[in-house]
Amino acid sequence: MKLNERSLAFYATCDAPVDNAGFLHKKGGRHAAYHRRWFVLRGNMLFYFEEPGSREPVGVIILEGCTVELVEAAEEFAFAVRFAGARVRTYVLAAESQAAMEGWVKALSRASFDYLRLVVRELEQQLAAMRAGGCPPPPCRPRALLPKENGCAVWSAETPAAPTGASPRARPGPEPPPLPPRRRASAPNGPLDSASFAQLHELYGQEVRALRSQWLRSRAQP
Numbered sequence: 001m002k003l004n005e006r007s008l009a010f011y012a013t014c015d016a017p018v019d020n021a022g023f024l025h026k027k028g029g030r031h032a033a034y035h036r037r038w039f040v041l042r043g044n045m046l047f048y049f050e051e052p053g054s055r056e057p058v059g060v061i062i063l064e065g066c067t068v069e070l071v072e073a074a075e076e077f078a079f080a081v082r083f084a085g086a087r088v089r090t091y092v093l094a095a096e097s098q099a100a101m102e103g104w105v106k107a108l109s110r111a112s113f114d115y116l117r118l119v120v121r122e123l124e125q126q127l128a129a130m131r132a133g134g135c136p137p138p139p140c141r142p143r144a145l146l147p148k149e150n151g152c153a154v155w156s157a158e159t160p161a162a163p164t165g166a167s168p169r170a171r172p173g174p175e176p177p178p179l180p181p182r183r184r185a186s187a188p189n190g191p192l193d194s195a196s197f198a199q200l201h202e203l204y205g206q207e208v209r210a211l212r213s214q215w216l217r218s219r220a221q222p
Contacts (some may be wrong), residue, residue, distance in 0.1 A: 012047040013039060017212070019043070020107040022100060025075050034075055034094060039104075044111045061091060062217045070105070077101040081108065091208040162163045165173075 002186040020041040025034040026048060037048040037058065044064050061081065071080045075094035079101060081089045095101035109115070 007043075008047075008060060011042060012049075012060070013046070013055060016042070017216075020104060022104075023096060024048075024104065025094040025096075027073070027094075032074075039093075040047045041107055041111060044113070046108070046111070064107060064110075064113065066108075068105050068108045079105055098118075139220065 018040050020039075023036055023040060024039045027034050037050065038048070038049045038052045038054070040057075044062065046063055048059055049057050049063075051112070065083060067082050068185040069080055069082065071078050071092060073092055073094065077096065077098060077100070078092060078094040080090055095104055096218050165169050173176070
């Protein structure tokens, strides 16, 4: 696949909000040494730079069709981004803390069109339920998509049973990516029942912008 380098460089360094960013240690392709790089995730593209202020990325990883899984490596908090195929490169990355590793694994696992299709399908079902005036259907979590997105060793489609005497919250590994929160169905002939798609888009967009502003404020706090 051919990529326009100038367009990629502009997209990597533009002022639009990013999905995730931070330092990761990247293992070299032919050598075992790790190099500290600044990574920026935008959509399904993972850019990496020499420094946060670099004007052009050193490289980019197209995440479509990949799996993300934890691995054992010389560096602590390591995980791998794998692609299908015998000669396709596997990217081994290492975070600087457990929390950072879990955040990156979650973000990378959601950076695909398969995950977006799952979210869109869920929203379509919620919208159809609200227009019908009934209760929303149960969460849509197709079991076939989760292993493909998250690899074979990170998350399971089944909730693991807690050991005897353990706290209900004590579960190994990071939590799976959350689906969007459900809304209560409006009453028949309510404001949402006759709203157009543009009106619904603006209504939901206000809440999304408010939640994003709250999230950005929480990240800015020390």
